[in-house]
Amino acid sequence: MLEVDISGKVGALEFQAQFESEGGVTSLFGQSGAGKTTLTNMIAGLVKPDRGRIALDGTVLFDAAKGINLPVQRRCIGHVFQDARLFPHLSVKSNLTYARWAGGRSGSRDFNEVVELLGLSTLLGRKPETLSGGEKQRVAIGRALLSDPHLLIMDEPLASLDQARRNDILPYLDRLCVDAGIPILYVSHSIEEVARLSSTLVILSEGRTPAYGPVAEMLTRTDLGRATGRHEAGALVHGNVTDIDANWGLTFVDIGGAALQIPDLPAEAGDTVRLRIRARDVALAVEPPKGLSIRNAFQARITSISEESGPYAEILCALEDQTIRARITRASVADLELYTGKEVTVLVKSVAIDRRQRNLV
């Protein structure tokens, strides 16, 4: 378990961060300049907070009151940065084994296992200059894993890659997050990555942590618009793939109380999938509509209507134990006479579902 409760001043930014996470993948999410990198540097021991305490699995890394401040190398934290920072004169294999040697630990993690996990076997003899950005990042992740860390910090590991390279590396991250068996602190300002990879989400805004908790719950919080960036709001739902219609290229996913039809989802019958549905891609109707091209229409009950200033309202709708989030105009809320408790038809455009989200419930 990672426990963080620290405060201090870095440059002009006042920090006051408090969160706990039980393991799995914890994402630090916030807008640019929110303090994500600084917070990870505090956890890693690269920046010293003024006050507070940081503990990892019961080991105190920092406690200002007790005068404890473990140096970086004794914190057993693997760190992957935006740029891979490989040694240019060493082969991939030597880059991978360097951390283990430099750390002075024999290492219990099997070299071949890490090579297989990250798809590095064909790269071992090559020098970093011959690798693509995504390949370099995979090597950097492998190197960090082989140092046998108790926590792996990944600070926007995909930020310097174009979309094609990101898509190449994301399946490896999926596997890493599920198979690595160590807690991961993942920094990102991409809600797609966060929704796909994490179990716990910590929101960071202007050096503060206004909220943290299970990712699906956090994504339906309508009070965090400023911290998360309103245009990205959406909800995570999970479901089971029940059927595939190869003729029309549709995958049927049962999300409990409704069957979604999703085009080109790379999943098989029996798979459990996690899907992100953006609030702006959801419409509501007070009667089941007819003659629509939208194929995903199901009944749900409004559980909350949040009307802040501006033209939009955020509506949460319950579908058994899951929540769908819709952003519609306040004018529509008034016209349709929507209220908490009302049964509505939720309409989701098939194409709005991020088809990369899978197998990560």
Ligand SMILES: Nc1ncnc2c1ncn2[C@@H]1O[C@H](COP(=O)(O)OP(=O)(O)OP(=O)(O)O)[C@@H](O)[C@H]1O
């Ligand atoms: N050593 C420092 N001296 C002065 N100011 C600093 C220092 N380190 C960070 N800052 C400031 O603290 C704020 C938070 O920076 P940080 O890099 O942690 O944000 P971030 O959320 O990681 O941003 P990004 O997503 O753009 O990488 C910024 O305003 C930055 O300029």
